[in-house]
Amino acid sequence: MLDLFISTYIIFVKQDTLNGSLVAKEPKSMAVSSPEVIRHILIGLGYLAPEIDPKPDLTKFAPWKRNNNSLTDDATEEAIKKFQKQxxxxxxxxGNADVETRSVMEDTVIALQNRLKFHGFATNAEIPKNLPFYGPATYTAVKKFQKSQGLTENGIATIxxxxxxxxxTLTNKPQSQPQIKLIDLLSQFKKNPQNPSYIAALNNLQQNLPKDVLHKVTNKWRGTNDQNPEIVKLTNVFIFYDDNNQNHRDALTHLQSQITPAISQAFLSLWNKK
Known part of the structure; x- marks a missing residue:
């Protein structure tokens, strides 16, 4: 499926030094325009934590929730700063998605798409040239690349x-990092909730996850939308988890999606410690 091309025209003006009038430059086509497009690029490039859309439109977007609000929330501004620092x-x-920043975002996405096509993970038919949008075709191509390299298949192309x-050239690599499956570990925990290894692993996981991730897990767990909630303890998530509770399932799914291979390895080494 072709990546969605969302464009707008930005007219640049400058002061005419001869007569003081405003002179319009040629318009530049900008694919990186709307807040939801910018957020998806920040997610896709690994700068903003994703939130999975329970009913994604996979014909047009990657499976992350779309947010077209202004880019002034703390998490988005911090993500933009991380991108700019590169x-x-x-x-x-x-922390502002100014014209220069959006232009570099375009270049970064196009460069990523070109390398994915160079290595055979996508075709020009799937991702035409000069369509710098991180949509379903780019997401799928990144997952193919990640699978070939034994990486977590989340469609997010970190730096x-x-x-x-x-x-x-790339050499295919087998999956080398152990992966956490929280739903399976829950059953182990329920049988022995006092196991010090389990508690140490959950506490370590809590310390290693970013605050914005823990905020989202907390809000999903409680069915709230607080800006700065009192963060739920992951040990309590495991103690009180109810598979019949949709909020609990959503919280666990989001938590699962945020665990990187490195965090997974550290977690499992503690979890399985005798």
């Missing part, structure tokens, strides 16, 4: 993964 020669680190794609 390009200190080009961008000012201010480390984009660096791997810069290599002239």
């Amino acid at each position: 390009y200190p020669q080009k961008l000012v680190v201010n 480390e993964q984009r660096q791997i794609l810069q290599q002239p």
Whole structure:
């Protein structure tokens, strides 16, 4: 499925030094325009934590919730700053999705798409040239790449993964990192909730996850939408989890989606400790 191309025209004006009038430059087509598009790019490039859409439109978007609100919330501004810090020669680190930042976002997504096509994970028919939108085709191609390299298949191309794609050739690698399946570990925990290894692993997981992730887990667990909730303890999530409770299932699903291979490895080493 073709990535959705969302474009707008930005007219740049400058002061005419001869007569003081405003002179319009040629318009530049900008695919990176709406807040929801910018957020999906930030998620896809690994700068903003995703939230899975329970009913995604996979013909047009990657399976992350769409948010078209202004880009002024703390999590989005911090994600923009993280992106800007990767390009200190080009961008000012201010948390604003200004024209320069959006232009570099375009270039970054196009470069990613080109490398995915170079290595055979997508075709020009799936991702036409110069369509810098992180949509379902890019998401799917990234997952194919991740599978070939034994990486977590989440469709998010972090800077480390984009660096791997810069290599002239890739060698397929088996899945090397153990993966957490929280729903399976819950049954183990229920049988022995006082196991110190289980408690240590959950406490370690709580310490290693970003606050914005824990905030979302907390809100999903409680069915709330607080900006700064009192974070739920993951040990309590395991103690009180009820599979018949939709809020609990949503919280666990989101928690599962945020666990990186490195965090997973540390967690399981503690969980399985005798």
